[in-house]
Amino acid sequence: MVSKSGDQFFVGVDVGTTSVKVCAFDGTGKMVTESIEAYPLDHPEPGAATQSPRKILASCGRALQRTVAETPGKIAAIGLSCPMHSVLLYNENEGFDDTIYTWADNRGQAVMDQLSPELRERLHYLTGTPVHPMSPLVKIRWLMEFRPEKMAWATHIYGLKELLTSAWATETLLDEQLASATGLYDTERGQWCPEAQLAAVPVPKTAFEQNGWKFQLATVKPATHRLHWRPEIAEAFGVTDVPLFLGGSDGCLANLGSGITEPGQVAVTIGTSAAVRATHRTARVDPARKLFNYRIDARTFAIGGASNNGGKVIEYWQQLLRADFPDVASFIDAAFTVKKADCPVLEPYLYGERAPLWDATASGALRGLRGHHRPAHVARAVLEGVTDNVAAILHDLEAAVGEAKVIEASGGFTRSPEWVALLGERSGREVVIADTPQASAFGAALVAKRGLLLSNLENL
Known part of the structure; x- marks a missing residue:
């Protein structure tokens, strides 16, 4: 250039x-x-x-x-x-x-x-x-x-x-x-x-x-x-x-970089970890919601929840199944070649958890695995488990600050249009990709x- x-x-x-x-x-x-x-x-x-x-x-x-x-x-x-x-x-x-x-x-x-x-x-x-x-x-x-x-x-x-x-x-x-x-x-x-x-x-x-x-x-x-x-x-x-x-x-800074400055806007980032954040103007929040509330400046605060189990979970399972998936991209692509109704269910808490559980002792589980399931079925379960966890944090956030009108997505997961669409499906919200993938x-x-x-x- x-x-x-x-x-x-x-x-x-x-x-x-x-x-x-x-x-x-x-x-x-x-x-x-x-x-x-x-x-x-x-x-x-x-x-x-x-x-x-x-x-x-x-x-x-x-x-x-x-x-x-x-x-x-x-x-x-x-x-x-x-x-x-x-x-x-x-x-x-x-x-x-x-x-x-x-x-x-x-x-x-x-x-x-x-x-x-x-x-x-x-x-x-x-x-x-x-x-x-x-x-x-x-x-x-x-x-x-x-x-x-x-x-x-x-x-x-x-x-x-x-x-x-x-x-x-x-x-x-x-x-x-x-x-x-x-x-x-x-x-x-x-x-x-x-x-x-x-x-x-x-x-x-x-x-x-x-x-x-x-x-x-x-x-x-x-x-x-x-x-x-x-x-x-x-x-x-x-x-x-x-x-x-x-x-x-x-x-x-990811909130700022994603343009999340007004009520109804929510930023979702899935990289190594994952996070759901909104911007508001209240310094104190109800601890029962189990959301963080960090100071941006004297008048503005970032509220939301972060998960330990984002792309790191994808990498873990891809390594376990590396004979079938040589890299993370092939693992993600394979997940969308099978029907979602015919997959096991993953609890993605391999690394303990922050939001929505706030339990560092939490562990992962793969349930409903049957003899006809192939590696692609497991890949689908992994992506759905990570995505559903993010959607759960989103719903906790909405309970605190109101319904999200649009989700601004950033992080490595935005390289997969299918995964972005899956987040929209599981959250029930419109998802748009932030103008820059490096929001922070x-x-x-x-x-x-x-x-x-x-x-x-x-x-x-």
Whole structure:
């Protein structure tokens, strides 16, 4: 593509669960450059889902360098997107620990019984984050009990966004969107929540009151906050004169990137995991609904539910049946060659579950399997199981905020028209594909664009 004179492009760096996507968009929102770098999600023991901060930083750097080099025009600004619920310990004298505890790490289930149902409901009300092993609040309790030597070493509790800002910029900062997904942040007041901090440490209340909260948390800023590059990083990436903005969380930015800003609009993303989200303007939600409610900014919130069991379930079954299906695409295609009425039924909870069950101990099951069923019947059951689970989250969301008029679909599943149609059939709603398949990256780019405008206005 040859750019026109004066063309400007905005870049979104979307750090995902298994890969980083760095995308450049023109002024109309069209994606013109995309660089993807994969990295592993490690499972060193049952329930674990961890990553190497070193590998993620290297992947993000390579992908950004490539996008900068391949974009056919001037890059005006860059915004950052990161996944929610990560925990990364830091020592002020030695730096970052070598392990990122991701949203998918379920080992915190071992300490869940220490939190009463009444306390869980109270914390959910205050923070908008369901109390579940995904939550950094629960991860901290688990680390205190099962990795006490690491907690004794740590002076700060950070996440992936702080890793990026520390490595690339001159300040270690966290955006309010990711802060509100920690389970430690008061969604309505927009500040760290002492009551949640107390719940995160399994020590007597009197000891907490005497000694205070030991760990430092990051300073929180709005998504449009402008960062300042470390000079050596900016030079290496070729972005010395390009403004960098803090950005937000992948879920909130996917709402923005999908144009989900008004009641009746719902975003559905199915990638490695899956999520159903809407945008509204209420800071507190009924915890009985078991929906998250994350702060986008002071006036806007993202409500919805996320599932552990999206494309990851498809990959699991494709690997089991790889003699019949050499790749995921062939597995998905085969699912639509058989009649849906003549298939077994899958409960897709292979990796525990967040919404709609909020049960990290949930497991999968394949029921109704009979002798005449072939691998394609199993493939159909798998896709229907994942899709029905997403539809169940949608119906919980509709009960909280009203009926969805249209579903904006994004993520890898949109590459299959048949799967998109299946979601429409099972949900009973119209499904349209978002203008860009990389909604979180586009949302980060839009935040960068908005941040640049605000920064320019401040300088007038």
